[in-house]
Amino acid sequence: MTEAIDFRQAGFSAERPFRPWREGIFAALAWGATAAVTWGLPDVIQWGATGLFASLAGLVALVFLTLAILVPLRGWQGGVLTHYGPWFIALGLWLLVWEITTAKLGWLPKPFFSPPQGLLHVYMTDWDRLLICVAYTARLWGLGFFLGITLGFAGGVGLGWSKRFAYWGMPLLKLIGPVPASAWIPCAFFIFPSTFHASVFLVALASGIPVAILTASGISQVNRSYYDVARTLGASSRWQIRNVAIPAALPNVFVGLFMGLYYSFAVLVVAEMLGAKFGLGWYLQFNTAYSAYANVYAALVIMALICAGLVRALFSVRDRVLGWQKGIL
Amino acid sequence: MLDHATVQPLGLTFDRVSHGYDIGKSVLPVLEDVSLDIQPGEFVALLGPSGCGKSTLLRLAAGLEVPRRGRVQGDGRPVTAPGPDRILVFQDATLFPWRTVRGNVEAGPGARGELAAKRARVDEALQLVGLEAFGDAFPHQLSGGMAQRAAIARALVNDPRLLLLDEPLGKLDSLTRLNLQKDLVRLWQVRGFTAILVTHDVEEALLLADRVVLFSPRPARIVQEVRVDSPHPRRRDDPALIATRSALLAKLGVLEDV
Known part of the structure; x- marks a missing residue:
């Protein structure tokens, strides 16, 4: 806080009294408390990286303290940083409660629960294996998801546009849709030449089916007058599909893509049951089998972060493609 | 500069046209034995109570539908499919x-x-x-x-040779309406296409069209045709126009003093 007083003397806030970013200070307090508790109180059971976690939490607290002073000076109020202020506080408090209930009081016991430093320890010691797992999962997920949404989209356009296609396709889709991914394993094993192909198939199926269903319903809901307009303008069926049906259905297609994204992540664990040697899903199962739950949580956090990042990316693609919707929604 | 190129206008003939729609198991008749000859370059207004089937006539002219009985012909050739020489403008703008x-x-x-x-x-x-x-x-x-x-x-x-206007001004506020009415006449004069306007606004029909065709309630039959000869720009306080308006309103079942 001395810094702030210095600036005030320098005449910075002569007219307006200097107000530090309040939420930043609270966040610093929450994170600082986590650091103090982690460092100061004895562990009920010994965990890996207690010292490191305490210093990291302390460092974050210092960063927030600095930011609390920088925000009013630099005029960052109303920006991304201050928008997430309450979240920074909540995160610090969450870590504090987590730390106390696991490591310090032992209410949530080993091996089912792990304190934050347990996860940190996993990242410190097993980072190379986790990195390989991320790469393997990325390959499987990328192939499966993009194959799935491409085929799902194409199938959905066909189902929505062509009555004959819908006559045969819709009942099949309705039958296949609710079948859980694990039920496909025997079939997938038999049909596909390798377990990797079978895994790609499962991910593709999980992501493709919602895209197909939503695309088909989007196209069949398009306002008929748009087709009337296109037809009087002399448009071919092909032009109508590309320039009327698909753009009109795109809002629905994106709903399908979001659902497909979530399903594809949920199915990864099952897909990597099929004789995978690496991968986040495999890592989860392997460590569950050994009751190494800290590793399980560590991998889950990575999966959640990757999934959230992909959702974020999909949102920005959607905002770009559906810019014309602004003001309609 | 504005484009003053004119088009070759289309002549349109409805020959004893009847049409209906399937509602469940029965057929709802909307047009009954309609015969109408529209000269190339003519501006015809179709007037009638709402829902009487005037819009169906336009859809038939556009080729979006084929009549159940009778024939629709453009320049002597049957209209069977939509095409860019006959373009429909809807009540809603239906922009993409x-x-x-x-x-x-x-x-x-x-x-x-x-x-x-x-x-x-x-x-x-x-x-x-x-x-x-x-x-x-x-x-x-x-x-x-x-x-x-x-x-x-x-x-x-x-460059449509026939412009089909399905109450294009129906949902607009009255000031915008007046402006667009003037614009429509100007465009029609400049480009020289044939125009068919569906409306239930008697005054609008009389201000714009060469001929006003009055339809009965559904199923639509032609009740009366009125020729409007006064030159453009027309004034809505023209006594002849007001007299015709009253006569048409009476035909539509609306009292004189409205």
Whole structure:
């Protein structure tokens, strides 16, 4: 806080009294408390990286303290940083409660629960294996998801546009849709030449089916007058599909893509049951089998972060493609 | 400069046309034995109570539907499919919301693969309806009147020989309506297409059309035809117009003093 007083003397806030970013200070307090508790109180059971976690939490607290002073000076109020202020506080408090209930009081016991430093320890010691797992999962997920949404989209356009296609396709889709991914394993094993192909198939199926269903319903809901307009303008069926049906259905297609994204992540664990040697899903199962739950949580956090990042990316693609919707929604 | 090129207008004939729609298991008749001859370059208004089947007549003329009985002919050839020489403008502008105003106007030439040759015409069409500054706007950013102008530009860029107007001004506020009525007459005079306007506004019909055709309630039959000879621009306080208006309103079952 001395810094702030210095600036005030320098005449910075002569007219307006200097107000530090309040939420930043609270966040610093929450994170600082986590650091103090982690460092100061004895562990009920010994965990890996207690010292490191305490210093990291302390460092974050210092960063927030600095930011609390920088925000009013630099005029960052109303920006991304201050928008997430309450979240920074909540995160610090969450870590504090987590730390106390696991490591310090032992209410949530080993091996089912792990304190934050347990996860940190996993990242410190097993980072190379986790990195390989991320790469393997990325390959499987990328192939499966993009194959799935491409085929799902194409199938959905066909189902929505062509009555004959819908006559045969819709009942099949309705039958296949609710079948859980694990039920496909025997079939997938038999049909596909390798377990990797079978895994790609499962991910593709999980992501493709919602895209197909939503695309088909989007196209069949398009306002008929748009087709009337296109037809009087002399448009071919092909032009109508590309320039009327698909753009009109795109809002629905994106709903399908979001659902497909979530399903594809949920199915990864099952897909990597099929004789995978690496991968986040495999890592989860392997460590569950050994009751190494800290590793399980560590991998889950990575999966959640990757999934959230992909959702974020999909949102920005959607905002770009559906810019014309602004003001309609 | 505005494009003053005229088109070869289309003559249209409805020959004993009857049409209906399937409602469940029964058929709802909407047109009954309608015969109407529209000369090339004529401006005809179809007047009648709402829901009487006038719009169906336009859909038949556009080729979006084929009549159950009777024949629709354009220049002596049967109308069986939609085509860019007969363009329909709807009550709702029905602009493609995912395309800009310019993109909408480009839709016709683009769909027929003529866009490269017609880019200049797109600009002209926008200019003709006074939307040259709104080419990059999306439909949701337009007012109702502007959207309808854009829809008219989207139709005109194809050089239609027959323009079918299905209550295009029906949902607009009265001031916008007056302006667009003037614009429609101007465009019709400049471009020389044949125009059929469906409306239930008697005054609008008399201000715009050479001939007003009065329809009965559903199923629509032709009750009366009125020729309007006074030259454009017409005034709505013209005594002859007011007299015809009263007569037509009486035919439509509305009392004199409305």
